[in-house]
Amino acid sequence: MERLERRWPQLADVEFLVMEVPPAVSGETVPLGGSVPAEKNEPARVVVYRRPVEIRSKNRDERALLVHEVVVEQVAELLGLSPESVDPRYGQD
Known part of the structure; x- marks a missing residue:
């Protein structure tokens, strides 16, 4: 994480979270993580789902x-x- 933050200083404002499981989604593959862009007074978020x-x-x-791959994928999504x-x-690896 520190290496990514050094390379991408804009990640300083991103909130990184670990949640047990993702919200229920019918018929789809269970995601390992997710990202939410910043909105109004809410920071952007990257989430890793622990159980999956x-x-x-x-x-x-x-x-x-x-976990590293999931975080990189979600950061990439946020940064486009x-x-x-x-x-x-x-x-x-």
């Missing part, structure tokens, strides 16, 4: 990598960039 990430990862190292632009090491 735990279920899709086999161990601590895999979980850490998955590709994940590779946000973090050149995205998808290389």
